Amino acid sequence: MSRPTVTVREQPPRVVVVGGGFAGVRLLRRLESLVPAGRAELVVVSPVDHLLYTSLVPQVCASSVEPRHLAVALRSVLRRTLLCLGDAVAVDLAARTVTTRTVDGSARTIAWDRLVLAPGSVTATPEVPGLAEHALGLKTLDEAVTLRDHVLAQLELADATEDPEQRSALCTFVVVGGGYTGTELAAQMAAFTRRAAAACQRVRPGDVRWVLVDHAPRLLHELAPALGRRAARVLARRGIDVHLGTSAMEISADSVVLAAGGPNVRRHTRVPTRTVVWCAGVAPSPLAAVLGLPTARGRLVTDEFFRVPSADGVFALGDVAAVPDSTHGGTPAGQTAQHAVRQGAAAARNVAASLGIGSARPYRHRDLGFVVDLGGRDAVANPLGVTLSGLPAAVVTRAYHLASLPSAANRARVATDWLLNDLFGQEITHYAAPGLAGRTIAASENTQIYDRRT
Structure with a gap:
């Protein structure tokens, strides 16, 4: 088996976002506007080259919408972000690296200064026979x-x-x-x-x-x-x-x-x-279970600023994270596209603040x-x-x-x-x-x- 290739980290600081769904894309688009060019390198790790607009997927089944029309090309909406195709399979918190598996089965290790975990969710499959x-x-x-x-x-x-x-x-x-x-x-x-x-x-x-x-x-x-x-x-x-x-x-x-x-x-x-x-129903991405980080009902535990308390420089949001919603007594926010998009915008501000740009704010959801x-x-x-x-x-x-x-x-x-x-x-x-x-x-x-x- 070939040894993983290592991408050497260079300055400026690198922000690696795992997940190209609603939360990850909204966060990166906001970061591209908040962080001046040259102040940070932005990288997204995604198994596909598009954001799937899942809210209209039932219409694909009913032939109301063509499948590709719901696939938003990541490179068309993320102008300053490097796309790394592959699945994130491991994170080394001490070495500050994330390991990905590409479509050809090879491994790649990417260094990070800030890591944002937003891999989304999968279909919940309980132990029902068959x-x-x-x-x-x-x-x-x-x-x-x-x-x-x-x-x-x-x-x-x-x-x-x-x-x-x-x-x-x-x-x-x-x-x-x-x-x-x-x-x-x-x-x-x-x-x-x-x-x-x-x-x-x-x-x-x-x-x-x-x-x-x-x-x-x-x-x-x-x-x-x-x-x-x-x-x-x-x-x-x-x-x-x-x-x-x-x-x-x-x-x-x-x-x-x-x-x-x-x-x-x-x-x-x-x-x-x-x-x-x-x-x-849905379940958090299985990635959450292999990271060794605290979870609540399978979702990564964070504070109201999207920070993972036990991991310096790591943020989590979207369906994979149990982000406290202060408007509902601190209970974890719902696993919906609306929450993911709102969290993406809010988390971008806090990631930028960790780089010395602006100030961090707690997440507060307003139901529309x-x-x-x-x-x-x-x-x-x-x-x-x-x-x-x-x-x-x-x-x-x-x-x-x-x-x-x-x-x-x-x-x-x-x-x-x-x-x-x-x-x-x-x-x-x-x-x-x-x-x-x-x-x-x-x-x-x-x-x-x-x-x-x-």
Whole structure:
């Protein structure tokens, strides 16, 4: 095995950011404006060359947005930052280096003066029998495209079979998780698949069944109850079976076992299906577990200035960090894109202050509300605390997403996708991406690189 190459640190001080997601990109863009050229060298370590706008990933599944239009090229939005493609796999706090693994399997060691950890999160995969082997995730573009192709393939198989029971199973799609992603996915895919079924010979739109499962007592339980109620009405209108207070107990290649009721009285139901999509929460990047730093529920412990107390010169933010939110009594901030973007801007100020530029400030989150896109003219939103639904919410939701995309080119492409779909409808063709079909969540999200057994 070849020895790792070492990148020798040079002056000025080097700031290395691990992660090119919402938090990392916002931090670097802010640093580029705060820190004069020549005062610091900026480096980002990312496994891909783009920021994925994950908030619209369900629309990739429903063919409302083309996949590449959600991929914001890092080099186009980070003008003074060096991009190092690879996965960060280790950090030496004493030597102040981070080790990365590149796509060809080679190792590279990068020295740092300030280290910012923002690798984000992965799909949470609890110990549910069959989950790792049979469920589909929705965290990456690969997973979104694979899911779309898989769903369309099930409809084609159903159209070809003469067995009514097999056709019913092929046309049944189960989504586990009634949060943002699961609710948006079920709502948008129900409309998309029924449109696709209308073009089939044997399958009819009424044959398509979508089931949304969540252990919570109400839909979108992290948001205001009014939003959950209005979203539930949209799902009911689209014929989606919503099972609340229900958990997935076992997943196989041809069914999922659901359990409803209290912890002592559980009613088990086996649902024949070839498709289970797991959207039941996220977990911090596995990198956090291998650093040897203090964690809280898997998230790196920080103070209100994003500093990791036990590691000099190290900051953490985004989904991987338990950043105290002073507006909520110091409880860790939520794992949402809105929190990540706000933290990126705030953390940049504090990283700059550690370099002698400006002064540090504690993080305080101001909630601007949330938007949930249910497809078409349906959405729910509460901008600045004002509850909206239907067309007004859909307008606000689309405007918010366009404003949040950090690239004008991507904004134009996404807006064009929406316009074309409004005029002509979604494309229902699919392509089988080589090597993607049948991949597990762990393989798609590349979490196995942190498994010490490999």
